[in-house]
Amino acid sequence: DIQMTQSPSTLSASVGDTITISCRASQTVNTWLAWYQQKPGRAPKLLVHSASTLEGGVPSRFSGVGSGTDFTLTITSLQPDDFATYYCQHYSGYSRTFGQGTRVEMK
């Protein structure tokens, strides 16, 4: 199985900051990569698919880049609503695997 590793596990930031979350796959997943946001007590919400395609309705301050094994999610001008946990997920082949998550907390 392909393993997904996110870094950092926790990120402390302030409103207005630009932050970057990394996701690395144990083998190439091309661009079969999605990003999700999850808030406490809520289901995950799809932000990005195909590594860089923003899901409809997602603010443009979110952006994803990468291909192969290395991917990043960037949030520019962090807003109060963005403090949450973020997960990457690959969908290469028949299996799917999530990263362990990155918690974005208020500094």
Add this chain to the structure above:
Amino acid sequence: EVRLLESGGGLEQPGKPLKLSCLASGFMFRSYAMSWVRQTPGKGLEWVAGIVGGGGSAYYADSVRGRFIISRDNSENTLYLTILNLRAEDSALYYCAKGPNFDWLYYGSFDAWGQGTLLTVSS
């Protein structure tokens, strides 16, 4: 509006079978692949099983293959997950999740989720 409503969780005993359900509405259910994803505080999010729109092909995580069965009834807009033999490590919040397409390969993100049904396996 897409809605997914899971049910069937609760406190269950090890070794027993269990069937979870997910009632879908707001979209043409038969046209989309569906999955079950579980979440625990210790292991995070784990995809466990998926099924194509027509129900003809199903896919499983290695950790559950042979013990979990995913199925769907497109006439009832309902997705199911049958666990044949419950284990303590199956304790989790189980989400039903919708794929963006009928098929499985190349369309593997999850664009809608239910609120989950909590399963606790304990004697």
